[in-house]
Amino acid sequence: MKIKTAIVTGASSGIGEAIARKLAAENIQVVLVARSEDKLTALADELNAESGAKAIAIPTDVSNQEEVENMVKKAEEAFGTIDMYVNNAGLMLDAAVTKGALNQWEQMIDVNIKGILYGLHQVIPNMIEQKYGHIINISSVSGHEVTKVSTVYSATKFAVRAISMGLEKELAHTGVKVTNVSPGMVDTRLIDGYKPNRKPLDASDIAEAIYYAISQPNHVNMNEITIRPV
Numbered sequence: 618m619k620i621k622t623a624i625v626t627g628a629s630s631g632i633g634e635a636i637a638r639k640l641a642a643e644n645i646q647v648v649l650v651a652r653s654e655d656k657l658t659a660l661a662d663e664l665n666a667e668s669g670a671k672a673i674a675i676p677t678d679v680s681n682q683e684e685v686e687n688m689v690k691k692a693e694e695a696f697g698t699i700d701m702y703v704n705n706a707g708l709m710l711d712a713a714v715t716k717g718a719l720n721q722w723e724q725m726i727d728v729n730i731k732g733i734l735y736g737l738h739q740v741i742p743n744m745i746e747q748k749y750g751h752i753i754n755i756s757s758v759s760g761h762e763v764t765k766v767s768t769v770y771s772a773t774k775f776a777v778r779a780i781s782m783g784l785e786k787e788l789a790h791t792g793v794k795v796t797n798v799s800p801g802m803v804d805t806r807l808i809d810g811y812k813p814n815r816k817p818l819d820a821s822d823i824a825e826a827i828y829y830a831i832s833q834p835n836h837v838n839m840n841e842i843t844i845r846p847v
C-alpha cells in the first residue's frame with residue numbers, strides 16, 4: 618500500500634515544514650497543522666501551486682484535545698482517510714529542574730507528550746479499521762541522553778520513545794506501522810541561542826529519512842531512526 622494522505626503537526630516551520638514539503642513533492646496530500654495560521658496558509662498555497670498533491674491548512678493547538686479532534690475530523694472530511702500521522706509539533710524550553718521554570722515544564726509536557734497522545738487517540742482507530750497506516754513520532758537524541766540543561770525536555774522525549782515502543786507492540790498484526798525518529802541538532806529556530814559543537818543537520822535530512830521509512834515494503838516496519846550530524 619502506498620501512503621496517499623498525511624497529517625503533519627508543527628508544519629509551520631523547521632522539521633515539520635520540511636516533512637510537508639517532501640511529502641507533497643512525492644504526491645502525498647498533506648494536512649498542515651500548527652497554531653500559526655498565516656504561515657500554514659502561505660505554505661499550503663505554495664505547495665498547491667508547485668506540486669500535484671493537495672495541501673490544506675488546519676490551524677490547531679495540539680495541546681487542546683478538542684481542537685485535535687476537530688482537526689482530524691476536518692482532515693477526514695477533506696481527504697476521506699488518513700494514512701499517515703506525523704507527531705512533530707514540539708517545544709524545547711527551560712528544562713533544568715533547578716531553574717524551576719514550572720510554566721515552561723507544563724508547556725513542554727502539554728505539547729510534547731499530551732499533544733502526541735491526543736493525535737494518536739484520534740487517528741489510530743480508523744487506521745486499524747483500514748488495516749493500514751503509519752505513525753511517525755519525533756523524539757530526539759534527548760530521548761536517549763540527558764544533559765544538565767535538558768532534564769524536563771529529555772523527560773518528554775523519553776516519553777515519546779516509550780509511547781512509540783509500546784504502540785509498536787500494541788499495533789502488531791494490525792497493518793499499522795510506527796516509526797520513532799530521534800534527530801540530533803537540526804538547524805531550526807528551536808536551537809536559537811544554542812552553540813552547536815557540530816554543524817547541525819538540515820530539516821530536509823529528517824524529511825528524507827522519514828520518506829525512506831514510509832517507502833519500505835508492506836512487511837517492513839522501520840521502528841527506530843536516530844540521526845546525528847557527522
Ligand SMILES: NC(=O)c1ccc[n+]([C@@H]2O[C@H](COP(=O)([O-])OP(=O)(O)OC[C@H]3O[C@@H](n4cnc5c(N)ncnc54)[C@H](OP(=O)(O)O)[C@@H]3O)[C@@H](O)[C@H]2O)c1
Pocket residue numbers: 626627628629630631632633650651652653654677678679680705706707708709728755756757758799800801802803804805806807808
Ligand atoms: N531542531 C532540533 O535540533 C531538534 C532535534 C531533535 C528533535 N527536535 C524535535 O523536532 C520537532 C520540531 O522542532 P523544530 O526543530 O522543527 O522546531 P520549530 O521550528 O520551532 O518547530 C516547532 C513546530 O511546532 C509547532 N508547535 C509548537 N507548539 C504547538 C502547539 N501547541 N500546537 C501546534 N503546533 C505547535 C510550531 O508551530 P506554531 O508555533 O505555529 O504553533 C512549529 O511548527 C520538535 O518536536 C522538536 O522537539 C528538534
